[in-house]
Amino acid sequence: MAIKPLAVTACTVTNALGRGMAASLTALRNEESGLRPCDFEDADLPTWIGRVAGVEEEPLTGEFTAFDCRNNRLARLALEQDGFSTAVRQARDRYGAERIGVFVGTSTSGIGATEQAYRNRDLATGCLPATFDYQHTHNLFSAADLTRRWLGLNGVALAISTACSSSAKAFASAFRHISAGFCDAAVVGGVDSLCLTTLYGFNALGLASTQVCRPWDRERDGLSIGEAAGFALLEWAEPGDGCIRLLGYGESSDAYHMTAAHPEGAGAALAMEQALARAGLPPEHVDYINLHGTATPLNDAAEDKAMLRVFGTGAPCSSTKGWTGHTLGAAGIVEALLVGLCLEQGFIPGMLNTRHRDPNLGAGVVLHNREQTLRIAMSNSFGFGGTNCSLLFGREEG
Amino acid sequence: MSVLHLEAIGLMAPGLVGWERSRAVLAGEQPYQTAPLPATLAMLLPANERRRTTATVKLALQVAQEAMDGMKAQWQTRRDCMPPTVLASSGGDSEVLNKICMALTEPDRAVSPTQFHHSVHNTPAGYWAIATGCTLSSLSLSAYDGSFAAGLREAAALASTEATRVLLIAYDLPLPFPLAERRTIVAPFAVALLLNPAPINERLALLRIKPGCSGTADRLESAELEQLRAGNPAARSLPLLCAIARRRAGPIALDTGDDAILGMEITP
Numbered sequence: 201m202a203i204k205p206l207a208v209t210a211c212t213v214t215n216a217l218g219r220g221m222a223a224s225l226t227a228l229r230n231e232e233s234g235l236r237p238c239d240f241e242d243a244d245l246p247t248w249i250g251r252v253a254g255v256e257e258e259p260l261t262g263e264f265t266a267f268d269c270r271n272n273r274l275a276r277l278a279l280e281q282d283g284f285s286t287a288v289r290q291a292r293d294r295y296g297a298e299r300i301g302v303f304v305g306t307s308t309s310g311i312g313a314t315e316q317a318y319r320n321r322d323l324a325t326g327c328l329p330a331t332f333d334y335q336h337t338h339n340l341f342s343a344a345d346l347t348r349r350w351l352g353l354n355g356v357a358l359a360i361s362t363a364c365s366s367s368a369k370a371f372a373s374a375f376r377h378i379s380a381g382f383c384d385a386a387v388v389g390g391v392d393s394l395c396l397t398t399l400y401g402f403n404a405l406g407l408a409s410t411q412v413c414r415p416w417d418r419e420r421d422g423l424s425i426g427e428a429a430g431f432a433l434l435e436w437a438e439p440g441d442g443c444i445r446l447l448g449y450g451e452s453s454d455a456y457h458m459t460a461a462h463p464e465g466a467g468a469a470l471a472m473e474q475a476l477a478r479a480g481l482p483p484e485h486v487d488y489i490n491l492h493g494t495a496t497p498l499n500d501a502a503e504d505k506a507m508l509r510v511f512g513t514g515a516p517c518s519s520t521k522g523w524t525g526h527t528l529g530a531a532g533i534v535e536a537l538l539v540g541l542c543l544e545q546g547f548i549p550g551m552l553n554t555r556h557r558d559p560n561l562g563a564g565v566v567l568h569n570r571e572q573t574l575r576i577a578m579s580n581s582f583g584f585g586g587t588n589c590s591l592l593f594g595r596e597e598g
Numbered sequence: 599m600s601v602l603h604l605e606a607i608g609l610m611a612p613g614l615v616g617w618e619r620s621r622a623v624l625a626g627e628q629p630y631q632t633a634p635l636p637a638t639l640a641m642l643l644p645a646n647e648r649r650r651t652t653a654t655v656k657l658a659l660q661v662a663q664e665a666m667d668g669m670k671a672q673w674q675t676r677r678d679c680m681p682p683t684v685l686a687s688s689g690g691d692s693e694v695l696n697k698i699c700m701a702l703t704e705p706d707r708a709v710s711p712t713q714f715h716h717s718v719h720n721t722p723a724g725y726w727a728i729a730t731g732c733t734l735s736s737l738s739l740s741a742y743d744g745s746f747a748a749g750l751r752e753a754a755a756l757a758s759t760e761a762t763r764v765l766l767i768a769y770d771l772p773l774p775f776p777l778a779e780r781r782t783i784v785a786p787f788a789v790a791l792l793l794n795p796a797p798i799n800e801r802l803a804l805l806r807i808k809p810g811c812s813g814t815a816d817r818l819e820s821a822e823l824e825q826l827r828a829g830n831p832a833a834r835s836l837p838l839l840c841a842i843a844r845r846r847a848g849p850i851a852l853d854t855g856d857d858a859i860l861g862m863e864i865t866p
Contacts (some may be wrong), residue, residue, distance in 0.1 A: 224610055229790075239770075245617075245672065285864040290613070296809065296813070298811060305777035307718065307719075310639055310716075311695065311699070314695070314699050314777070315699055315702050318700065318702065318703050318776075319702070319703050320697040321703075321776065326775065327776050327779060328776045328777075330778060330781065333776065333778060333780070334780040334781045335742065335780075335781065338740055339740070339781075340688075340689065340690065340740035341688070341690060341740045341741050344741070345742070352723070354811065354858070355752060355811055356748070356811070357741065357748075357753070358739045358740070358741045359739060359741065360737060360738070360749040361690070361718070361738050361739065361740060362718075362719065362736070362737065362738050363718040363719075363720055369737055372735075372737075373737060373739075373755070374751060375759070376752070376755035376756055376759040376760070377751070377755045379755070379758075379759040380600050380754060380755035380758045380759055381599070381600070382754075382809050383809075396702045397695075397698050397702065397709070397714075397717065399627050399698070400701075400708075400709040401698070401709045401711075401714035401717065402703065402709045402712055402714075402735065402858060403709075403716060404708065404709045404710070404711045405715075407713050412828045417681065439695070451682075451734075451735030451736075451737075452733050452735060453723070453724075453727035453732060453733050453735065453736050454727070454733070455727040455728055455731050456728065456734055457728070458715050458716070458721065458724050458728070459715045466733070467733060470733060473785055476798070487725065494623055537704065541767040583720070583721040584715065584718045584719070584720070584724070585718055585721055585724030585727075586724055586727060586728075587667050587720055587724070587736065598863050
């Protein structure tokens with residue numbers, strides 16, 4: 201039996217395409233990438249990144265000074281777009297501040313603050329500078345903590361950190377908390393920002409492309425790291441609300457390897473199948489699938505196998521990472537919200553930068569934007585440690 | 599109200615080596631005496647992996663293994679009997695993060711691929727899935743000092759919504775210098791709870807988890823145990839563990855930081 205759907209009653213995203221949902225929609229429509237050659241801090245790396253412009257100039261101040269770091273600045277920037285904070289305040293008046301949960305996915309949180317503190321250690325003692333605040337910057341909970349304080353909420357709050365599936369799983373966790381009665385509504389989100397740890401880490405693994413990432417391309421050679429923050433307000437769907445609905449979610453573990461995806465995509469397929477089962481829908485009802493599609497040779501190959509197992513060759517699918525880069529722990533919410541735009545606007549985004557489809561991959565990838573009425577769409581997010589999450593969204597029926 | 603039947607516990611901290619051996623101390627029948635952790639933990643990992651992996655992974659997997667020990671004969675042959683997992687830890691593997699941040703201070707910024715692999719918060723979850731073959735969902739979370747309570751709430755929500763047993767694993771370890779100066783965790787502590795939403799024949803306790811976050815948190819009588827409770831986010835489970843050890847019935851209020859609590863009723 202299908203789960204009771206949740207409605208996305210407000211949402212916002214800030215990424216390399218700009219601030220707010222409209223910036224993402226315009227760039228998607230115009231097939232304009234947000235990626236640029238790496239110009240983050242003093243990182244000297246031959247790679248492309250999806251940096252959000254202006255984060256450097258907008259510190260957190262006043263009562264939020266302790267939270268000031270790139271990750272939390274990005275969170276705050278996003279919270280103030282699209283009327284999101286106002287929508288949550290109105291919901292708070294309806295439900296009460298204790299009854300709206302906060303579920304924020306992040307992979308590296310504000311580790312950038314720790315990187316800087318280490319570089320500024322006292323040479324004699326090795327101690328970190330007195331200004332460094334671990335709890336409110338680096339700790340994984342800090343963005344969730346900032347979010348609830350910024351929005352004036354004091355109920356359930358947690359950070360979900362499962363690498364690149366983090367903010368997709370935030371939807372699943374929020375659904376469970378609401379279903380179990382721990383809250384009545386939820387702010388779900390994801391925030392991950394550029395830092396030296398991920399830039400140098402992915403380069404050390406040989407997984408960062410020297411060009412813009414090209415998912416499903418026969419010459420794909422890695423990912424482009426991006427940064428983003430996105431949030432959605434989830435409430436039980438009401439007839440006539442006109443909102444995008446969360447129809448299903450699926451989660452699985454590869455139980456295969458810490459960093460390599462299962463070669464047959466078994467865990468990915470399991471997550472997609474579970475999402476369909478929770479929605480009570482057969483695969484042929486899905487009009488579009490937003491792939492995880494990082495553009496690393498092995499990840500795309502594994503996801504392709506999973507797609508073939510669940511959907512066959514026919515289902516239209518694409519990865520939007522050529523626009524935003526791989527925003528890691530924020531990828532789940534970013535792509536969920538892009539899927540929402542596609543459902544509302546009736547189009548399928550292509551795969552920016554992908555020129556020659558890999559002949560060894562069989563999924564029905566769409567290379568160029570196309571107009572098409574969509575009713576139901578899926579978003580895939582998979583991460584290190586073999587963690588998989590698929591979300592299924594739909595427009596209101598009728 | 600979420601109802602959970604507690605099937606098994608795994609526990610590891612200085613002087614609290616396994617649930618059965620710690621019961622008398624937690625019940626107040628024996629004094630708490632700190633002692634170094636056993637040299638060998640997480641024997642379910644193959645020897646080569648155990649050598650490669652970190653103290654954090656070993657501590658988390660040790661308590662998971664203990665909580666599932668009663669099922670060992672089954673899970674070694676029938677992988678489908680393993681439950682989904684929830685892992686709760688304030689800061690994850692700070693040893694790994696420390697090494698990465700140190701490497702980034704060097705001119706070549708050579709981050710070790712192995713360290714980077716292990717830097718994600720869900721590394722113990724990944725090792726557990728690989729060791730047990732369990733392909734079900736796993737959620738790794740943090741809520742700073744409220745991490746155990748957030749984990750228990752997530753486990754309760756998962757158990758009731760998806761009608762499944764859940765293995766909750768909470769762990770935190772002292773941070774290395776220089777991070778230790780900005781985040782005090784006094785000793786390593788890990789606990790695992792195997793929770794079932796359906797009644798079972800032999801239970802350790804029945805937990806009725808309440809919604810709501812306001813109230814006054816429980817403290818412990820023993821000064822030594824109270825110091826541990828306040829000094830490690832995973833050890834904020836101690837009021838619950840002590841009540842179970844005493845086979846006490848009544849309300850429990852776990853400290854989640856920020857003057858908030860997770861409330862529950864427990865019955866032996």
